[in-house]
Amino acid sequence: MKPFSPMLRPKPLLLAALLLWLAFPSLAAQTKTNSPPSPASAPTNALPAQLEIPKSVFLIPTTPQQGKDPFFPRSMRLFTSDVVSTNLQPTPDVTVELKLKGISGTLARRLAIINNRTFEANEEGAVSTASGLVRIRCLEIRADSVLVQIGGERRILRLRPGS
8 A cells, every 4th residue: 555645645734724714604694694683582581671679578576476586586675565764854852052152254254163163154064962963054154143953943043142
């Protein structure tokens, strides 16, 4: 047998180029056919006109049979009905001894010393008394007296008692 001549031996590079050349026309034919999609295939890819988003509803149970707290499952705080009133005015202590010790400052900014604590008009603070600390509010500072509020009670403190 005769060996192949170099010209007749198949060349792998030439064979690959020939296959690519045959493949390109079929790809070009696929891209050129940009026809609109058929009406039967459109609804399968389309989104609904209005997407309905479900609303979450959270109800606080009133009995253990209705549910429990997911974070504290053993807690019974949801089922107790302890009502706490937080806006109650403290009852004024009528035995509170307040003494106006002095009035100072300018006419525009008056200061009053009540039981060794200095107050400005509309200032609130605690003063020490024989019965302990008492929270008062200085409402108005006049030339010789001061109007204060203790709890819900208003009092006038004078520099000289009896005047």
